[in-house]
Amino acid sequence: MSDHQNPVSVPVSVPGCPYSVIIGRGLLADIGTRLSLSPHTQRAAVVASGVPATRYAPVVVEALRSSGLDAELVEVPDGEEAKTLATVEHCYERFAGMALGRDDVVVAVGGGVVGDMAGFAAASWHRGVALVQVPTTLLAQVDSSVGGKTGVNLPSGKNLVGAFHQPKAVVIDLDTLGTLPERDRVAGLGEVAKYGFISDPEVLRILEEAPDDAIAAGPGVVDDLVVRGIRVKAAVVSADEKEAGERALLNYGHTVGHAIEAVGGYARYRHGEAVAIGMVFAARLSEALGSASPGLADRTERVLQGLGLPTGGVTATREELWQYMRRDKKARKGVRFVVCSTPGNARLVEQPPEQLIDKLLDSLR
């Protein structure tokens, strides 16, 4: 589908700050030529952790230096437990040390954790500097790098602090998936499957027909899945940047998923795994409310299990889960959930009966 000669470009038409998502292979070595930064940009803080900090961020730093920028690696602690204000503060201190100014740029190289955390650092440093996303996990390539949701977790809940801050560009180099461990490839497929339930049923067909190819994440099936996912995400955020309506559908499976992550201290589950369990809950809720025809929940479990994603085994009590679900950012008078009627069609429901929610939470054990 795409290589460094012919990358695919998907436009994100957010009013006032449109940008492109460039998807291809071998894109990092000349990334500097792919970004249209301000002519006043002098410095770039390249934020990364873990394997991307040693393997991909140095390539990005070198490429930006070749383009004339004063680029520095800002290494941060790795993993969901490090998606905190303390890590953001560490970034601020490094930005201060390199005199990162208003015309300069933050480049996030890594998974969704680094993208969200460094994105929030960019949104708040000097009240907002330019951001470029270079996602290196499947989850970040198909979801988190696009749309401008940035932020960090608190012990009291997931992504409770943050800002909408759109990137200037997103550069997806699919070759980086070659070093991604299987657990993270599979977790990313949780968000891929989500697009099948809320918008593009063809995604589910692909996951059902070729689960092993999807898990392998080699060239071919995964390229198609990333482009399909990004097209859905770009269309949704272009229509509803700040989640006044339709964007909430991207939260399918997340009300329970985020609660499961938080109860586990952000250490037990990958985000995509927790969302998978949350989608089983959402499908059962959809059926129980008569919003979906019978069979949706069974199909959900089959697809997710076929990919090696968890569909139950939750040890948290319903009281623990409620504590976090009540703080969900979609909540109004009460907790709101995204339900699915048929694959490709989803909507929000207000405050389903608490007894029903309790019964369905128990069913996730």
Ligand SMILES: NC(=O)c1ccc[n+]([C@@H]2O[C@H](COP(=O)([O-])OP(=O)(O)OC[C@H]3O[C@@H](n4cnc5c(N)ncnc54)[C@H](O)[C@@H]3O)[C@@H](O)[C@H]2O)c1
């Ligand atoms: N902003 C959004 O719209 C949005 C959307 C979905 C998810 N998220 C957030 O994304 C986060 C989850 O992201 P994630 O699943 O990418 O996890 P992650 O960022 O923790 O990455 C998982 C692990 O993979 C490593 N890694 C990254 N790229 C690698 C590579 N190419 N090779 C080897 N190792 C690599 C990381 O260092 C990390 O150890 C959650 O915090 C979630 O809330 C945000």
Ligand SMILES: O=C(O)C(=O)C[C@@H](O)[C@H](O)[C@H](O)COP(=O)(O)O
């Ligand atoms: O982009 C969105 O909007 C999403 O909801 C995408 C989700 O996959 C993602 O996990 C997001 O960070 C959740 O947002 P939140 O507002 O519930 O924290």
Ligand SMILES: [Zn+2]
């Ligand atoms: Zn998500």
